[in-house]
Amino acid sequence: MRPSAGWYKNFFKNSFYNPASPAAVKKAPDEARFVLKQLGLCRGEALLDLCCGPGRHAVEFAGKGLNVTGFDFSAEYLREAAARAKKKKVSLRLVRGDMRALKFREEFDAAVNLFTSFGYFLNFSDDLKTLKGAARALKPGGLFLIDIVNGECVRKGFVPRNWWDMGDHYHLEELELTRDGAFNTWTKIMKRTGKAQTKSFFSRLYTRERLGAALEKAGLKPLKFWGGFKGQPLSEDSIRLIVLAKKT
Numbered sequence: 001m002r003p004s005a006g007w008y009k010n011f012f013k014n015s016f017y018n019p020a021s022p023a024a025v026k027k028a029p030d031e032a033r034f035v036l037k038q039l040g041l042c043r044g045e046a047l048l049d050l051c052c053g054p055g056r057h058a059v060e061f062a063g064k065g066l067n068v069t070g071f072d073f074s075a076e077y078l079r080e081a082a083a084r085a086k087k088k089k090v091s092l093r094l095v096r097g098d099m100r101a102l103k104f105r106e107e108f109d110a111a112v113n114l115f116t117s118f119g120y121f122l123n124f125s126d127d128l129k130t131l132k133g134a135a136r137a138l139k140p141g142g143l144f145l146i147d148i149v150n151g152e153c154v155r156k157g158f159v160p161r162n163w164w165d166m167g168d169h170y171h172l173e174e175l176e177l178t179r180d181g182a183f184n185t186w187t188k189i190m191k192r193t194g195k196a197q198t199k200s201f202f203s204r205l206y207t208r209e210r211l212g213a214a215l216e217k218a219g220l221k222p223l224k225f226w227g228g229f230k231g232q233p234l235s236e237d238s239i240r241l242i243v244l245a246k247k248t
């Protein structure tokens, strides 16, 4: 099933997909620690969490004394981020919008985009708009760290159909690879009621070379690549593709 161009407007809802699952929330402090080590920010400096979702990393960054702005399209996730910040007694500035139309100008010392929150658009020009917007949002010399799934590893381990038992529901995945990326169809079947929901999304599959070239085009020079949040070297078997880039 191929998604519509605006699939992201309906996909990111807790009733279907929750980026802040207990397992993901548990990982967030270690991931945030790795990110902050690479960014080397000082207390009070300004950080943009682009596509912050329910704010699991944003609250960790704010807890380290940074001035954090979380940006996302999903009003539901932003409400959750606000509640999470309140509970953790930290302050977040939360802004709703489309990542292709960022209005920030030289405001941030650094920006991050985490957990494959990039590559969603059917046209590459929209991905480029996002990167250019992130570059404009940075002060001169500002750093950008992006963490996405490693396209090379997805292609190598391609499985067209798979399913998992998630406790209260079954999760089915169907994958169709194209030259540009992957059309993914997810079906969630609730065990108690048998109720099923199916939604599709697109993810452009980036390799080190492809992401590096896109960043360069947007005025962001790649400095370092990793294959995971423990600082593992990037290889074709790394599931993550993490890049640190600097505004040129």
Ligand SMILES: C[S@@+](CC[C@H](N)C(=O)[O-])C[C@H]1O[C@@H](n2cnc3c(N)ncnc32)[C@H](O)[C@@H]1O
Residues within 6 Å of the ligand: 008, 012, 019, 020, 050, 051, 052, 053, 054, 055, 056, 057, 071, 072, 073, 074, 077, 097, 098, 099, 100, 113, 114, 115, 116, 117, 120
């Ligand atoms: C996989 S989730 C990751 C969220 C968060 N970074 C995390 O690690 O928990 C992707 C996020 O991208 C956001 N998103 C999707 N399309 C967007 C768009 N066009 N503009 C802004 N945010 C978007 C979603 O709402 C969602 O919060």
